Amino acid sequence: MHSAFFIFLVFISSLSLAANQPLDFSHSREWLRLLHFDHGKSLVHTMIGKDDFFLAPDGATNPTSELQATVGKMFHSLSDVEQKTQCRFLARRDFLLRHWSEIEPSTNIQAKLKIQDCPEATAWLKKLGADSVSLIFATAYLNSAPSSFGHTFLKIHNAKNDSGKDLLDYGINFAARTADTRGALYAMYGLLGYFPGTYAMVPYHQMIKDYTHLEGRDIWEYELSLTPEETHRLIYHLLELDGTYFDYYFSNRNCSWAIARALEIARPDLDLNTHQDFEVIPLDSLKVVTRTPGLVKKIKYRPSEETEWISKERSLSDKDRADVQKLFAAAKKGKFSEQDLSTVSVEALDAAMDLFTLKGYEDHKKFDQPQFLLLGERAKRKAAALSANQAAEDLMATKIPPSKSPDSSTLQLGLNELHNPNEQNSEAWVGIRILFHDLLSEDQGVSPWSHLEFMSAKLYRSNHQQTQIGHYRILEILSTQASSWYAGPFSWGTSVGGDRELLAPTRMHSHAKAKVGYSFDLLENLRWINLLEAGVMQTLSGDGSAVLGLQSMAVAKFGRLFRAELGFEDLHLQSQERRHEITSQVVMSPWLQWELRAGWREEDLWHKLDKVVSTETSVSVEHHWIF
């Protein structure tokens, strides 16, 4: 009797000991990710915005409590509570079942765990039929340098759509719910995390339509090696998150973070840098995936409507181009019905249909009926178009995937020779740029012929042993889509930062400017950019002054290896001060992630009638990496 009672006591205390086991495992990376606790500031508080995601009263701040509450409600409760909890948190259930022996090692009661049926979830999951996952990257679009960061989302593939029907798959996107917020409030909310961010699911054909048609963004599909089991785990967790949200931060808790996090939950031993706090951009996030061995199986490319049009336009014969121009002009003037389409070739008809699709987004009224007439004529011709797959493959062969672009942060080391009336200096300098690229960088995947710079600085050390910051940018943007016979967009930009005074290198003059103008392609790889500038700038004496100016640059690209720029800038400040600058630079990219640059700059400074000339010659080497 006494021994029986003693054994009973041991049994009871071992059960309560078992109930306390979750302590250590509750801080495992996998469990913390499921609750969206993380390294950095969110370690003591979840990033999930709604409390009803948590089963314990202190679950939002205590992963141990949450694990105990989850175990309790899933496996040690009344049947209806167990079912409700298990079916609500399928990914957590999956996690517990896989790690049960580690969570409750002293009691092997797995055989007694009741796995509840979840008929509605099961039916829904069966209908979805998720078998595998692709990571989808939407590239930048023309004339929007900021879109160079790209956008990532997922495609959930059902094997029954294997035979060329993957457009019927489902896309998973993560976005901020911004409602109608605009302007400065939009900026503030986005930077400070006031927008809720949620995953959403849309048929894939619908999801990519706006990217490829309205926004002119190419789509790169990276098929991943996730197994069906891992794919299910990803979907289970998205179902858990349905009904809740994250605080969306533009800079580091954005679409690319959320998509990478979903993949880490699918395959727990993946580490895709989601713990990184500073900033994460979709293009970097894509590269972390493509650089993970064995994760990417295959790449597919879908050109945007605009890419297809540009490619067709370039290969039109002179006669065909003239015909398309005539049709375009007629449509704009409302005189399309008078056109004789029977003399227009099939190639010209196909190209015109692409152009009118694009233009139709801007002006339905002008282009709907003309497009309809083109379609009718085309249908009479019987000739089939080149297969879409073949066309995409041909275009893909001319493109470098965005995953093979230079990384987003840059470290620079350089040597300068500085000449001004007061001195002659040799200098060494080091520079760092957090994001992203300039006009002379390789441009695969980003908005071409653009500049997007965020947080950069250069530190100079002269042979007189003086060290100072000589250049900084908080933000610099330049978008330069060229004007052509079918499009005449503004080129535009902004610059906030400072440069050093070549006349007196220990001083800097800061500025904040906006730019607008026009660019032209003199040749396919030679662009001439012309801008009007206005803003504020510091004068020689350090005061603020309004500034008005002109900037003109010619930029040339010679394949992937060489790029060159020649430019001049003329700035007039209120204080009868004028700055005139001529710059030239050549860049060579011998290997990906490395650049060699050589440049020369002359600055003429007028104050009233006096003119001072200074020059700076530099050579530098740059290395790109992911921050």
Next chain:
Amino acid sequence: MKAIIIAILTLASVSVFAGDSGCGLGNVIIQKNSKGLQLLSMTTNSFFFTQPLGITSGTSGCSSQGLVQNDKQLEYFVEVNHEDLSREMAQGSGEKLSVLAQLNGCVTPEAQAAFASMTQASFGKILPTAQTSAVDMVQNLKKEAQADQKTAQMCRIASN
């Protein structure tokens, strides 16, 4: 001067980082756009929440989601893609046209090719005007597919 710099910086930084923070899809807003409501009506309901935010049902306020009901797959696909489909029918080929063919029961590549040729040949009847709606396009398409012997046989198109 500082205020101007801060203003330019704030507004510019919006465009730097905010590019895809919105729904990403500008075209289908449930509350304001009847097309969105129409698409929503073809998707399944959520089984978790009365007001879910996206995955299992179509009420995120951003665009319709949820799973498309089986018997509405064809109509949904045409509703979203009818401009591209019109173009591919006129051209007699295309990826979306192939998907449409398969949704019409044309499983083999030969059946899909027959379907595509049929749409090109009957283009004027499938799309009689520039204003032909997606719903009418689906009806016209079914009629022409049934009437075309080769397509009807190869695609096993049932007469309704």
